[in-house]
Amino acid sequence: MKFLYWAEWVEFWKKTAKPESRKDEQLVGDSKGCVDLRGRPVLRAKTGGWKASVFIIGVEFSERLTYYAIASNLIIYLTTILHEGVATSAKNVNYWTGATTVLPLIGGFMADAYCGRYWMILVSSIIYILGLILLTLSVSLSALRPSSDDQCHINGKCSKATTAQIGVFFFALYLISLGTSGHKPSLQAFGADQFDEEDKTEKLMKNSFFNWWYFGLCGGTLLAVTVVSYIEDNISWGLGFGITTVAMVVAIVVFLYGTPLYRYRLPTGSPITHIAQVFVAAGRNRNLSTPADINLLYEKQDGDSIKSGQRLLSHTDTLQFLDKAAIMVQISSEHKTHHKNGWIKPNPWKVCTVTQVEETKLILRMVPIWLSCLIFGITVAQGTTFFIKQGTTMDRSMGPHFQIPPSSLLAFSTIAALVFIAIYDRLIVPLSKKLTGNDRGITVLQRIGIGMFLSVLCMVSAALVEKKRTHVASTHGLLDTPKTVIPLSVFWLIPQFALLGVADVFTLVGLQEFFYDQVPDSMRSLGISFYLSAMGVGSFLSSLLITMVDRVSKRGEHSGWIVNNLNKSHLDYFYWLLAILSTLNLCCYVYIAHIYTYKKVKQIISSEMDTL
Incomplete structure (x- = not known):
């Protein structure tokens, strides 16, 4: 490959500082969680x-x-x-x-x-x-x-x-x-x-x-x-x-x-917190019945998770006891938290998304592979x-x-x-x-x-x-x-x-x-x-x-x-x-x-x- 010389390196930074120069080029960032060092979407052709x-x-x-x-x-x-x-x-x-x-x-x-x-x-x-x-x-x-x-080699001392x-x-x-x-x-x-x-x-x-x-x-x-x-x-x-x-x-x-x-x-915050939320929510909902139609389980795509590089996951039939964390309960005021953009979503310690539940399942399913x-x-x-x-x-x-x-x-x-x-x-x-x-x-x-x-x-x-x-x-x-x-x-x-x-x-x-x-x-x-x-x-x-x-x-x-x-x-x-x-x-x-x-x-x- 052709390496960038110092002058080209500086020039590259100058060009990337102008978002208007990117309008006609394919970006990687808004939907993939990819940004440059300054937190802006990046050009596919010039990066990665x-x-x-x-x-x-x-x-x-x-x-x-x-x-x-x-x-x-x-x-x-x-x-x-x-x-x-x-x-x-x-x-x-x-x-x-x-x-x-x-x-x-x-x-x-x-x-x-x-x-x-x-x-x-x-x-x-x-x-x-x-x-x-x-x-x-x-x-x-x-x-x-x-x-x-030298005596070490002679007498072993x-x-x-x-x-x-x-x-x-x-x-x-x-x-x-x-x-x-x-x-x-x-x-x-x-x-x-x-x-x-x-x-x-x-x-x-x-x-x-x-x-x-x-x-x-x-x-x-x-x-x-x-x-x-x-x-x-x-x-x-x-x-x-x-x-x-x-x-x-x-x-x-x-x-x-x-x-x-x-x-x-x-960075997306502590994954341990996300996993703990699933176990807590599943424990709180343990007496509820999981709906036969998995589409009734909670899944809210708010855009922020995708921008940080996460993707929605499909439901799996393994570890079904964790699915209770995504049961749609009656959302009262105590279950709601205000999002920074003004809309309301359930408290994640009481209702989790299917994706969050599936991410927790992923970690648990990998444990036997790790042990082996x-x-x-x-x-x-x-x-x-x-x-x-x-x-x-x-x-x-x-x-x-x-x-x-x-x-x-x-x-x-x-x-x-x-x-x-x-x-x-x-x-x-x-x-x-x-x-x-x-x-x-x-x-x-x-x-x-x-x-x-x-x-x-x-x-x-x-x-x-x-x-x-x-x-x-x-x-x-x-x-x-x-x-x-x-x-x-x-x-x-x-x-x-x-x-x-x-x-x-x-x-x-x-x-x-x-x-x-x-x-x-x-x-x-x-x-x-x-x-x-x-x-x-x-x-x-x-x-x-x-x-x-x-x-x-x-x-x-x-x-x-x-x-x-x-x-x-x-x-x-x-x-x-x-x-x-x-x-x-x-x-x-x-x-x-x-x-x-x-x-x-x-x-x-x-x-x-x-x-x-």
Whole structure:
């Protein structure tokens, strides 16, 4: 695309300040909830679409470069620099990953309800950068990290990190988590907002957006786990984290540069209040009978909801007890509230619209889908913990003078995802469209289920390879020398990493699309947060599972499945356990997906708006 130079950027602002110049051009705003940064309707031809989303995908590239430069190598830093045990380090990585992906529930809520996605991205990016600066200092300044101790490699006596050093390091990590909490859900939802769902051409673009968003994400990840991780492991941790700090600063500059091209959606107030109103109204009307004719249920389109980007929803037969909230009661003066334009509408705490009831149903129907994703989150967590730690014990040589950095093993997963996402979008989707007639090729829930199945195969592969690794260690008498490289190529790990990458293309991208599309229109940042939180809670559950397995497997004279000496561990048992749990979870998911009712948007909104 042609980028705007500074003079053109300023000129664009001048032109958009003149509403009369737009009379003969197609607007997006009055009926779609799209405005410019100043709150005015926007021109379809000059805003949104790929010309706007490419800036946002570029920011995601830099953010994922930053995040995975930390996440992929964190267990290495904790075990080799801070000298934590393997199990403790894995749990700390999972805690941080979990916090980073659960906190977006707060950031997404704030963006949707009060401050808007654009401003949330900017504010959270500043917090993100402050965390990166502090993290860079904590690994660079000698006063903030354990001193380099050559004796550590000779007699195993390593300098322990002080409480202050550990405190500064983890404070910086969780400050980054706080920045991510607003940045991640708002950025992806903001990118999807650039496409109009009621325009056929832009709707097809939007279906591809989530695929190419993930492509950009994988591009940043690949650079992080190869180039940056090599710098961290072989040159300087401070230089590696410094590069990520600069990358985030550049990302914000790029994001600001695209400001005139964006479409914005105004915040709509607390969605929690809207949901609470439905439960309160349904409780008050619990003794009333729901009319047989659903058209007798209350639905008032006042124009304000449409201008804020919401659409009317059709009635569904699920969760029928909530329909009582929309029963038309005798509207007395106590049930009425005065609208700002002078007319009267029912008190929403006593009578709710069908759309408001259906939005509440949407949230409740998504809960089982969310719960069924937690086991998948546990399997994903292994990619940045035990998978990498396995690789540190194996032969990582590529020629006589180069060794693959442990965190670069994630490149196998990322490359598989990059290749497959292009194949999926350009080959599989068009072919499956012809067979199914679905614009996406297959439904979103089918896509998620395929990824879950692949995650089972991933765990099976991991278990078999781990059994092979420990067998080779035993054959060569290396069980008691964990720092000696096992004569087994690290490329044996490629299948499990590749399967994890392809599973992500199906399940993670599918979850992003599902939660963005199926939540109420006013909650789309929060919808992305739901997907992230599933992965975050999965990380917490992974830590909990490690703790439980560690305690149970150490009973009696057994040393346990997970010990600091991986050669004497039984990670293969742990992987088999995850394979069994994933299989049982997949069976539950198939049933839940089968009975799920998708969002039903009324198709008459545009014509109704013409009469307002």
